[in-house]
Each structure stands twice: as C-alpha cells, then as structure tokens.
Amino acid sequence: MNKPLPTQQRLHELFYLVGGRLIRKADGNNQHTKRGNVAGFKIANRPRFQVAVDGKTYQLHRVIYVWQFGVDPGEMDVDHIDDDPSNNNIWNLQTLTPLANKEKRGNCVTYRASSGRFLVNVDVQGKATYLGSYATEAEALEVVREARAKR
Secondary structure, eight states, X not given: OOOOOOOHHHHHHHEEEETTEEEESSOOSSTTSOTTOBOOEEOTTSSOEEEEETTEEEEHHHHXXXXXXXXXXXXXXXXXXXXXXXXXXXXXXXXXXXXXXXXXXXXXXXXXXXXTEEEEEEEETTEEXXXXXXXXXXXXXXXXXXXXHHO
16 A cells, blocks of 8 residues: 655645756755755665655655646556656556556565565566566666567
C-alpha cells in the first residue's frame, strides 16, 4: 500500500521541476537542503531515488508525477516507460496497474536479501532462463534490456 503523497500545491511551494529533477526553492534544515540544490537521495545498491518532503520520505518518481499532474496515483504504479529508473522526465512516466507493470517487466529481476544480490530470470520461449546475479539492480536491469533486445 502506497502512502499518500503531498499535494501538488505543496510540491510547487517547495520545488521547481527541471529536466526530470526537483530543485529546491528555499533552504531547509541541513546542508543537503539548500536553495537551488537537486532534491532527492539514492537508495543504496538501487538506481531509485527518494525525496524528503515535510519530514517524510517518498519515491522521487511518484512525487514528480504529482508535481506535474496534480494527482496522487494511489495504488497505481508509476512506471518508467524506457525502464530507466533514473530517467524521471515527465514524458517517461506513466501509471500502470501493479499487474500490468509486473507483466511489462516480465518479473525478471528479484532481490535476494540473504545474498544482497539481484537475480535475473527471463522468459525464453515460455521457459524461465536464469541469467545470473548482480550487485545492483541497475546492472540486473541492463542484462534484462540486453536479453530483450536479442529476442
């Protein structure tokens, strides 16, 4: 269940949106939240970013979606059309049902907490094929992209 996102009005008070990046309009409480800085921070070992708004953290691409469209996507997934989770340009974001997003991704990459690695399995002619484990989700997604391009 996704937590409710800040309103578009609140986001417009805090940030500008430039090239898929949120830029702070005013200084915050610490050295990382200065006026003009790009907002957001990277999640360890993952290509995704989060952003803090009023003391709560949110997935950056979901916040950018609200900033632009003014609608909280709720239980819908905000998907990166080009499958590049670092590309938060508004033209690259779309809402999908969780099932449609899972089908789009082919459920190819899974995270194994016990090893801290990302496993890649792709469907080849109806059969799951293991393509290895990777230290980062970005590496795993690149392997998936390459495998899909060869089909």
